[in-house]
Amino acid sequence: MSNAPEFLVFGATGQQGGAVTRALLEAGRGVRAFVRDPYSEKAKSLAADGVSLAVGDLFDRASIDHAMKGIRSVFSVQTSSPSGLLTDEQEVEQGKSVADSAVSNGVAHLVYSATGAAGKGHTGMGHFDSKSRIEDYVRSLPITTTITRPASFMEMMMLPGMGLNTGVFNYFMRPDQSMQMIALHDLGRINARILCQPDLHAGRVIELSGQDITGKDLQEAFSRAAGRPIHYQRFSEELLSENNFLKRLTALVDNGVVAGIADIAALEREFGPMLRVEQWLSGPGKTLFENALSAEPSGIGLR
């Protein structure tokens, strides 16, 4: 028998919500997952692990209210416009809707997962500025909140088209420039700890990252893990001139907004060791890495 759910997790069939759910289950806590399709493989797998399912849609406030009944703490995350599923304005509406519903239904603690680029002023990237707006709204409400701001996920590097299969890996930073990243495993366990200890984290904004990683660090770690040389280079000027989305993100890495400002040493003192990319490659990222090494050639999968 699973425990009665204390926690409502949004996006539990996705990367962040999935990682938070797994960590809560490992801690022996009862979870209710808000899912669109209870018959999807991921939803059925959650149910098999003892998660109770609340069926709904983030566009449907009544379904959100229904899912909140009897819940103590909520993990809130929304998809964003690069997914092609919604506009920036709709992301803001969904984020507000979850927060409003938590207040209306007497939830004690709301954890909102934003992004490392939030709260740094206007960025001009809709899916970053949307999260700053949701953060401001969440903070204005009469509810105990914690805002977590994750750096770019290590998992993002394994998306198609980055070049691991060609022996030349392309990403945002210059070889000697660092960018913060976090493994989803760490994102999940830290947000789960925060959900379980509301008093310790009430009112906080916590920047989350596991490592400051340079291009050279990736070259070394990928080559060692692959057992063959993997060269690192920044996205080419040609690609950046063709792909405005990547160009704007790269500019935000250069001006520091996406490079990250998390105090990793302080995070480790509080939450324990964070996965470095080497550990991630031999642990949670191993299969993704092996698949990326042997992938068929393809266009860039980062949107």
Ligand SMILES: NC(=O)c1ccc[n+]([C@@H]2O[C@H](COP(=O)([O-])OP(=O)(O)OC[C@H]3O[C@@H](n4cnc5c(N)ncnc54)[C@H](OP(=O)(O)O)[C@@H]3O)[C@@H](O)[C@H]2O)c1
């Ligand atoms: N990638 C990065 O490095 C990074 C870093 C920081 C922040 N972020 C932010 O992370 C967010 C995405 O998180 P993620 O990667 O965990 O997402 P994800 O893996 O794409 O999963 C999205 C989740 O949201 C659910 N969902 C989508 N639309 C829904 C709706 N209308 N109603 C209810 N549920 C819905 C999906 O459920 P279904 O199974 O039904 O599809 C799925 O569980 C984005 O806002 C992004 O900007 C990303």
